Amino acid sequence: MNASDTVPFRKSRKGTFFHFFILDLTFGFFSEYPMKNYRLYFTCMQEESQENLQRSLIVHNKKKKDQAYEQIRKLILQRRSTERFALSENSLAAELKMSRTPIREALQRLQTEGFIEIHPNRGVVIPEVSVVEVNETFALRMAVEEFVIREVAPFMTPGQIQEMDTYLLRQKEAMERSDVLEYLRHDKDFHDLFFRLYSNTLIFNTIQRVLDRFYSMGTNVLRKPGSVQRSFEEHCMIADAVRKGDGNGAAAAMHVHLLTGKNNVLSIPGTIGSVV
CATH class of the missing domain: 1.20.120.530 (GntR ligand-binding domain-like)
Incomplete structure (x- = not known):
């Protein structure tokens, strides 16, 4: 057996430690690569774990941002148009129980859409309608x-x-x-x-x-x-x-x-x- 015989395990990433263990237990006496197989396995698993973590973080952040957008939009729309009040990142983060990052991104999106204006001293403002x-x-x-x-x-x-x-x-x-x-x-x-x-x-x-x-x-x-x-x-x-x-x-x-x-x-x- 040679090193190339174990390549399919890396490509599929479906191999388990048990597969590698049995493989080397069976052929280890005839192979000069048993430890390389273990290193290959752990490298593959580490890469896959990192990719899964990054993917999960991206999905989580997008979900939080979308949730913040919908909740802030709903909050603003349900206010009577004659009410005057200020909203800030801090107050919204406290009310929605979120960090400031998704709140900020949601407000930026609403501003880009022309739905709100953000003023340092006035908070969130709905542009006046003429x-x-x-x-x-x-x-x-x-x-x-x-x-x-x-x-x-x-x-x-x-x-x-x-x-x-x-x-x-x-x-x-x-x-x-x-x-x-x-x-x-x-x-x-x-x-x-x-x-x-x-x-x-x-x-x-x-x-x-x-x-x-x-x-x-x-x-x-x-x-x-x-x-x-x-x-x-x-x-x-x-x-x-x-x-x-x-x-x-x-x-x-x-x-x-x-x-x-x-x-x-x-x-x-x-x-x-x-x-x-």
């Missing part, structure tokens, strides 16, 4: 959402229509409990459904950033008496057209719904220009 931005945003939503629902409504399957109706049912239940945040979550599910069915990633991601920007405003708008009821009724009108496969009718109902939303945002005192 009347011009409100008008431009809803103009974009009308153009895109009306187009998308016009395209998908005639081709929705019974299963997809059932999913739409499920979101409407959840909205109704949240409305009856006067749970604005829960209603808003299923409102988003309802609108997102049509984007998912259209399957255009660029459009979907663009609209998500726009909707996130106005989420905190939505909570104020829906706290206005009668707003949730009207929003739900408008969703039902959209859904009625979808069930008929009427793309133009669904687009027209969506236009009315978004126009109402824009007017409500502009009518709520303190909604424009929110600071967190």
Whole structure:
């Protein structure tokens, strides 16, 4: 036997110490490489352990960073847009029970997305929204959402229509409990459904950033008496057209719904220009 006979153990890294022990016990008297086999085995195991550790650390750090991102984003979105408060790395780390590293990375990501601004003396700030931005945003939503629902409504399957109706049912239940945040979550599910069915990633991601920007405003708008009821009724009108496969009718109902939303945002005192 020669040294090359043991190479497959190194390539597969599936060999165990027992394999090497038996191999050398059987052929050791005829081989001049028994100790080399042991060294080879331990070297392979050490390399594999280091690779596994590095891989685990990468996965762990990414998971922590993503968790921090989602929790901070949720924390900010659930605040009323008229509330003014400062958030810092230290306060967030304490509240979320995380180290400052994933917190810092999550805040940098949110800042890159244009969702927040970070100021040394003011903490985390949601950029002020102007009347011009409100008008431009809803103009974009009308153009895109009306187009998308016009395209998908005639081709929705019974299963997809059932999913739409499920979101409407959840909205109704949240409305009856006067749970604005829960209603808003299923409102988003309802609108997102049509984007998912259209399957255009660029459009979907663009609209998500726009909707996130106005989420905190939505909570104020829906706290206005009668707003949730009207929003739900408008969703039902959209859904009625979808069930008929009427793309133009669904687009027209969506236009009315978004126009109402824009007017409500502009009518709520303190909604424009929110600071967190």
